[in-house]
Amino acid sequence: MMIEKAIVNSTKTNQLTLVQAVTDGLRTMLEEDERVLVLGEDVGKNGGVFRATEGLQKQFGEDRVIDTPLSEAGIVGTSIGLAVNGFKPVVEIQFLGFIYPAYEQIMTHVSRIRMRTMGSFTVPMVIRAPYGAGIRAPEIHSDSVEALFTHMPGIKVVCPSSAYDAKGLLIAAIEDPDPVLFMESMRIYRASREAVPEGKYTVEIGKGKKLQDGNDVTLIAWGAMVSVALRAAEQAKKQGITCDVIDLRTLYPIDKDIITESVQKTGRAVIVHEAHQTGGLGNDIISIINDTSFLYLKSPIERVTGFDVPVPFFSLEEQYLPTPERVMKAIEKVVHF
Amino acid sequence: MMIEKAIVNSTKTNQLTLVQAVTDGLRTMLEEDERVLVLGEDVGKNGGVFRATEGLQKQFGEDRVIDTPLSEAGIVGTSIGLAVNGFKPVVEIQFLGFIYPAYEQIMTHVSRIRMRTMGSFTVPMVIRAPYGAGIRAPEIHSDSVEALFTHMPGIKVVCPSSAYDAKGLLIAAIEDPDPVLFMESMRIYRASREAVPEGKYTVEIGKGKKLQDGNDVTLIAWGAMVSVALRAAEQAKKQGITCDVIDLRTLYPIDKDIITESVQKTGRAVIVHEAHQTGGLGNDIISIINDTSFLYLKSPIERVTGFDVPVPFFSLEEQYLPTPERVMKAIEKVVHF
Amino acid sequence: MKLEFPILQIVDENGNLVNENYRKAITEELVKKFYYHMIRIRTFDRKAISLQRQGRLGTYAPFEGQEASQVGSALALEKDDWLFPTYRDHGAALTFGAGMSRIFLYWNGRLEGCVPEKGKKIFPPAVPIATQIPHAAGAALAEKRKGTKNAAIAYFGDGATSEGDFHEGLNFASVFKAPVVYFNQNNRFAISVPIEKQMNSETIAQKALAYNMPGFRIDGNDIFAVYFQVLEALKFARHGGGSTLIEAVTWRYGAHTTSDDPTKYRDQSESEVIRETRDPLLRVERYMKSNGIWKEEWVQKITNEIAAEVEQAVKEMENYPKPNVNDLFDHVFEKPTWTISQQKEQYLQLIGREAR
């Protein structure tokens, strides 16, 4: 594990899955700051359909962990009112693919109120949403639409790939004075456990993390795609190709420096994401490299992404999602250009 | 004017503004195909807040040109039902900045019904929306969010910059068997007139248009930014720099060939759009050039775009929007790299 | 307009006819049809759950307990009407003529599951809650414009009434007098959220008042009430009356879906009580018995037939051609865009197949 420059108040750790780390982060902040409220569909008694809010209503009461009507615009819209009036709502959208009814509220209010009022009103809100394909969920439960929010000035977008980061970034998001969309990959919710410190600590929003050092190619991924990139990097190593592997962690604002530094070293880059290619963040990353590292590039940058098709029914989702093989192919392409 | 390979049934032309060409296109198709319906807020008696549907209700009746309740999700959702059941709804969203309430309907149904049913149901719908800044409109009336739709598989996105193209593309969109978002720049609605043929003709969706030939830099723009690019090209000429100027016209699917051909000739590109930079189409275009023309590039590609801030209140909109000066600066940058 | 919405019944829990007006309309044939379809979809439902448990089906949304609502409403339709189901209304879809193996395919993550039988106007299930409500208004309006007498039925749950699309759809339907029956199955839970937390109103039927639309509240476990009320609403729709909102009060016995654990949020013994007292099939059985039309041989016969039909559908599902990767790319547009063609080509090359 990488050493984080984070303020950890406790040295005691627990072995947690990503989703448990989310619960732990919520609990920590509900304890720490009474302005924090948790709202959403089924987050109370049921503890959330993924159990991310398990036990929280029991511990903090129905006033702080609130089951809402089935209405995403209502949840977000009401939370705007709570946020401008002193609370810090952490709302759960049950699946990112069901965030669209709230899109207007997020686009025209959550993200704009600070600017419209020159800071007189602010919306310190976190919107949590499980996202992505790969768990054989019913249709429309598997969207990965971060780009709809990174193109929306006024909101930050975060996407952890590990339990440690999940808790630290979630706490940072709740403490952030501005709205944050917090994306949680369902595919890795319970994929593994790692040591997560008890109590409060933060991971800085806006900073990526180098997971592995190499010389030949820079791999950039986030969320569930990080492990895909790591597996491809292993395959590449067998061919004598070594990779820098970067977990972006924050999708807006993107950590330009970590990308630049790496690409100026390797001269090659492969970006992996599960969202569609057209309009996906891969393009933004290519632009960053174009801007910062043009003369360093040895070959065109490759994107390995979900296709330009709706996320399919689950019988075809493995074909839709990037695989280590597809990433490996791209690595070969940039190396042998 | 460029010669179009379009099927024009009439040799008679009228001098029309862009918005009049839209009306003409609607009238032509209402006459031609009785399945075509026009729906929206104020499109009937009032003829639309921009007069784009002026006179149509009178001519075709309240059954075909329909004033709807104030409800974008209702308009689009109801039109889905009309479309799968034999009609061709052409809906008007009063301003693109008010399309967000309909985002869920567009994202999960308009764009997906064909795939979800393997073609058993289809949605031949056109969504027209005036967009963009520069007319001193009240706040939130000036968004330019094409990228929210180019990242949505299953819908095409079109954005004409001239009256001729507006009519031809609109007719092509109405005849398209798939949904099309048709963006109309308010800033150029009445900026000029040009000869528009009477009757039916189409401009092919998916094809850009070269407006000017040059050797040094490729300028790529659409909608209201085309004239900004053209003015910059003029300035550049005075410095001895000649530009290819491309009007993209269709934003999804982007005309890859016209871009590739030009950039492989010039080796340099400047993309101009009024949407925010992060997540904007400029990034997609850079990716296309990265994929197709890496070895031809003489300098990093430049983007001249709206900033990563909400489109501001109109007292600052001229500062927000790309100007010929900003484009000129970028031209100098790519030339003197 | 009226303000009170008592729960309407035609046949009570004990199988007794409580509204004499319908005595003549209730033929033996009709009652047997009711029973046949309810046992048919219940058999399907149980099979689906067991397949899911065996890993032969994906996550599944069961409807046991709601058979009267789904069968009664679907049987009231004419063959050219439209049906807009949710993820829980495959009971209604099956009754209306959806292919059984297709429903299985749907729950196995297969696109083919949304393809309706030829000529059947069954829309793909609405997964994003309430989004089908305006669709039904539009499809019905199209029928009206074409001058047919066809109508549409849209299914939705109690939770769905909280979404904006419910309101916008009903408003459009009422303004345009679209021939729609808005058929609400109030099973009193939206996953874990009980109706008291979903809304402050005592009934869903009263929400019709906001649109000057006729609203009715019926016993959703009484298939007679469901059938005749929907029939009447359809007649009203076909004759230019516009839309109706019907609230059918019912209960799902089991989990929200096979991924859900109802004991987290409610006492499941309540389900058992309802099963014993208010089960929709039991009620028809009681009615049939007290009217002398219950025949064990007939029941045995249809039970066997249905079992065979369900087994056959499972077989069809399991023998269905494997998912075709071309289908990932080929149905987004009538003609694929270059991005899709290029991505398809590259992908097929990678996995070693030719683009067709």
Next chain:
Amino acid sequence: MKLEFPILQIVDENGNLVNENYRKAITEELVKKFYYHMIRIRTFDRKAISLQRQGRLGTYAPFEGQEASQVGSALALEKDDWLFPTYRDHGAALTFGAGMSRIFLYWNGRLEGCVPEKGKKIFPPAVPIATQIPHAAGAALAEKRKGTKNAAIAYFGDGATSEGDFHEGLNFASVFKAPVVYFNQNNRFAISVPIEKQMNSETIAQKALAYNMPGFRIDGNDIFAVYFQVLEALKFARHGGGSTLIEAVTWRYGAHTTSDDPTKYRDQSESEVIRETRDPLLRVERYMKSNGIWKEEWVQKITNEIAAEVEQAVKEMENYPKPNVNDLFDHVFEKPTWTISQQKEQYLQLIGREAR
């Protein structure tokens, strides 16, 4: 619950008190306050239109005709309450204490126009229709959770009732018993669309029934009815009763905005008739006259004062520091992201200014 929603009046068109219950509550001071604020905002409104015509203001949304609704409702508020206006409710905002020059700035495309006076809980005007309706629920809920007695008022038009946010907001407010007054100004048009095409229901008040919320329909040109009904609803809210929906039936005399031409869609002579018979100011004038509290000198005095105040506000607006380009970049986040900082720096460099 009740089903009938007659239009409530306290003072009729001729200035006669028609509900004796309020005789005592109607003091001379109150009536003068009504008149003062209505003439004040009318003066503002006319000035704004004339500034717009002279090119000194951007597109403007006038409210003339709706003064009783806006003033009566705003005067019922306590100073710590919340006000959620639309683009047409600056009359209400002004009455509640918004800075007049700020309202002018708003219509001149200035961010500063949305900055409330210190301590004033006035939200920026809702431009996307109906979006403020859930905001009010949330802000009011926050007050309730803090244990205050503060409430919120949310303004919206007849057209706004068609949006999903109207429904979702009222549902949330009713479920959580949020202390809100949902104050609808039914001016019977949404731009060009008359209410008959907007909804099939005869009243907006009846939509309250969908949420088990008290609903009232009042004469929105009768400031007495508006004031006392809103006061009562606020009291109900402050004491834990939850939200109320009030439909104030009124009329805008002029165009939807200065870009609109009402003669395209309605006969403007109707406005003239209403102006003569039902004008909100005229009604108070008649009341004052028949109750002997109308004093020409007083009217002259306040007219002069208001004229001076408006002129002063215009001056302030026009002498306001020019738009600062830094404001384009500096308020998106508390701390700008690098993309914003970089874009700002490059832009300031280009236009020849230092980043501050």
